[in-house]
Amino acid sequence: MSRTFIERTDSDGIAWLTINRPEKLNALSTTLMSQLSKKLTEVDRDDSVKVVVLRGIDKAFSVGYDIAEEVELGVSTAEQWHSGLTNNVGLTMQVWGLSKPVVGAVTGFCLAGGCELAMACDILIASDDAKFGEPEIRFGSGPVTLLMPFLIGQKKTNELLYTGDTVDAQTALSLGLINRVVTSEELTETVEAMARKIALTPLTILRFTKRALNRAYEAMGLKDTVNSNLDIAAVLNSAYSVEREEFTRLVASKGLGAALARRDERYNSVDN
Incomplete structure (x- = not known):
């Protein structure tokens, strides 16, 4: 029996989905993603649910895809990357395309694939300790689900x-990446108040409203952009670089922590 990484609790038409893998800061393993996808399907089909809340743990919404697992699996060719990344994109776009509004509650780290998962939510409320970004270029990777240009525009993307x-939560707010910043103590109450307000609307109306909003972005090319980037990302992740080779070697030999420390060491002199 695999461990349960996704917890669901329901209250007054709101389904709370909690990502719970604290020892890995909610890194998105294949098992975790499969479980989350199944829960999303359940709540989408459940007519007693009007609003979905997606949240993480105190220290992290999610730090992104499980790099150690990718190294262990030996993913290397463009074909292998395309297959794996298709699953990653599929989960993020499942959140995006859910027929009901999804409110994201973010604390702590919200990075890489975790940031993409959060950006797919309809509304994002963050605690003041939240950190957002896609730092994967620093070890030779890149964004998987290219949503950021549609949220904050070209130059900052x-x-x-x-x-x-x-970026911190206040900067994310100023960029339009999130809707609101509150203290950690206020986060659950604020998210619940938002979800309850949305849940006052009939489910049919919510579904058609979300469909209209999503189609507006799709008319701007969002889905075509995501699909095009998937093909490019598979090539990008299989491309050789000295930095990527060193990072992968360190993950395999000394663990992800050592690889990330080496990555950060390279950027320490230029980071503000």
């Missing part, structure tokens, strides 16, 4: 994705 910088 370019800066964040070229540098791998992260």
Whole structure:
């Protein structure tokens, strides 16, 4: 029996889905993603649910895809990467395409694939200790589900994705990446109040409203962009670089912590 990483609790038409893998800061393993996908399907089909809340643990919404697992599996060719990344994109776009509004509650780290998962939510409320970004370029990878340009525009997206910088909650708010910043103590209450307000609307109306909003972004090319980036990301992740080779070697020999420490060491002199 595999461990349960996704907890569901329901209250007054709101389904709370909690990602619970604290020892790995909610890294998105294949098992975790499969469980989350199944829970999303359940709540989407459950007519007693009007709003879904997606949240993490105190220290992290999610730090992204499980790099150690990818190294252990030996993913290397473009074909292998395309297969794996298709699953990753599929989960993020499942959140995006859910027929009901999804409110994301973010504390702590919200990085890489975890940031993409959060960006797919309809509304994002973060605690003041939250950190957002896609730092994967710093070890030779790149964004998997390219949603950021549609949320914050070209110039800031370019800066964040070229540098791998992260931003705090207040900066994320100013960029339009999130809706609101509150203290950690206020987060659950604020998210619940938002979800309850949304849940006052009839489910049929919520579904058609979300469909209309999603189609507006799809008309701007969101789905085509995501699908095109998937193909490019498979090639990008299989491309050779000295930095990527060193990172992968360190993960395999000394663990992910050592690899991340080496990555951060390279950028310490230029980070503010």
